[in-house]
Amino acid sequence: MAATDMAPNGGNPVRVWDPFVRIFHWGLAASFLVAYLTRHGGGTLHYWAGGAAAALILLRVIWGILGTRYARFSQFVRSPLTIIGYLRAIIVGNEARYVGHNPAGGAMIVALMLAMLATATTGYLQTTDQFFGDEGMQKLHDLLGNGLLLLVLGHLAGVAVASLRHRENLVGSMITGRKRPPAPGDVP
Amino acid sequence: MIRVLAIAGLAVLVASPSFAASSVCSSAPASKFQPKTKLESMLKGAGMSVKLIKTEKGCYEVYAVDKAGKKVNVAYNAETLKKVANPEAGEQ
Numbered sequence: 001m002a003a004t005d006m007a008p009n010g011g012n013p014v015r016v017w018d019p020f021v022r023i024f025h026w027g028l029a030a031s032f033l034v035a036y037l038t039r040h041g042g043g044t045l046h047y048w049a050g051g052a053a054a055a056l057i058l059l060r061v062i063w064g065i066l067g068t069r070y071a072r073f074s075q076f077v078r079s080p081l082t083i084i085g086y087l088r089a090i091i092v093g094n095e096a097r098y099v100g101h102n103p104a105g106g107a108m109i110v111a112l113m114l115a116m117l118a119t120a121t122t123g124y125l126q127t128t129d130q131f132f133g134d135e136g137m138q139k140l141h142d143l144l145g146n147g148l149l150l151l152v153l154g155h156l157a158g159v160a161v162a163s164l165r166h167r168e169n170l171v172g173s174m175i176t177g178r179k180r181p182p183a184p185g186d187v188p
Numbered sequence: 189m190i191r192v193l194a195i196a197g198l199a200v201l202v203a204s205p206s207f208a209a210s211s212v213c214s215s216a217p218a219s220k221f222q223p224k225t226k227l228e229s230m231l232k233g234a235g236m237s238v239k240l241i242k243t244e245k246g247c248y249e250v251y252a253v254d255k256a257g258k259k260v261n262v263a264y265n266a267e268t269l270k271k272v273a274n275p276e277a278g279e280q
Contacts, residue, residue, distance in 0.1 A: 041261075041276040132259050133239030133251025 013178035016099060018068040024060050025174055028053055032116065032152060039145065042126065054120040057113050070099070076106035083107045090161065097166040097186040099179055105162070108155050115151055119144040213278045214246030214267035221266040224248060230269065236260065244278025 017025075035049035064073040086103040089095035095102070101109065122141040125131040163170045173179045182188040214221065224241050227248055231238050235255035242249045247263045254260050263272040 040279050041274075127259075129253075132253070133261075135240055135242070 011181040013176075014099065014181045015177055016070050016179045017174060017177040018071055019177070020059075020063055020067065021071045022174055022177055024056055024063070028056050028060075028116070031056065032148070035119075036145070036149065042123070047123070047127065050120040050123045053116050054124075057117050057120075060113065070101070076101035076103075077110060078103040078106055090165075093165075095165070097168075097183070099182050099186060099188050102162065102187075104158060108151065108158055112148070112151050112155060115144060115148040119148050212265055212270070212272055213244075213263070214265050216246065216267045218243075218266075221246075222269050227264055227269055244276075247272055247278030249275055249278060 031049045031053035035046055035053065038046040038049065063071050069075060083103045083106075086095055090104065098105075119141060122137055122144055126134065126137055126141065131137045159170050168180055221243075224243075227241060227250070228238050231250065231252055236252040238250065238252045240251040242251075243266065244263070246266050248266050248269075249263045250261070252260045252262075261275045263275045263277050264270060265272055
């Protein structure tokens with residue numbers, strides 16, 4: 001067990017991200033990376049990377065309803081007011097540590113999933129008789145893909161900020177599934 | 189791991205010039221290009237139904253459906269109207 005997973009108060013790490021959440025996360029990250037690297041030309045690899053991303057997201061939606069505690073949308077999708085309030089707290093520097101996804105992270109997950117699904121859909125449509133060689137669809141797909149890239153960069157920045165602020169390795173947690181137990185003031 | 193990365197890196201280095209060699213889009217100014225309509229009638233003559241022709245640097249990228257109903261994505265040198273191996277040759 002990595003030292004970063006140990007609580008300063010000696011508590012044992014808690015299981016947060018179940019295996020499906022972790023496989024989904026890294027599977028989607030890999031799909032995005034492959035699709036981005038093969039973005040010119042829309043070859044077979046690009047096609048299947050988009051297909052894998054869409055399939056993963058659809059499974060994740062089901063898991064977001066039926067899954068384990070921290071995998072559920074009801075646990076981490078919060079109102080715009082809560083999200084804005086949390087972003088303000090980050091700027092001021094007094095945002096609470098969440099054991100699950102924090103409100104900003106939850107909003108980013110929804111944005112990433114919607115953008116990825118829209119990108120995959122507009123990509124798939126270009127392989128159909130109706131939209132093959134449709135310049136509008138090509139432009140929309142490019143626009144969504146570039147927007148998705150910006151969201152991914154924002155996601156990485158958010159993970160870095162939260163990891164530094166709360167002195168924990170969130171990337172490691174997405175591999176092991178474990179996090180430091182909640183301290184007083186944390187949101188369990 | 190390092191060996192795999194090294195081999196992958198070498199493969200990319202070796203492959204890149206060959207991709208470049210197949211990219212024979214025109215480097216002439218657009219005024220020297222053949223008109224798109226000429227390419228379109230050439231393709232129609234070959235039994236293709238043309239969906240879109242995009243100008244990408246010195247290439248015309250074509251989206252068409254051939255006689256057999258197969259979707260075709262090919263590029264042509266805009267100056268000579270010779271087929272280019274890589275349909276994305278003008279995008280790199």
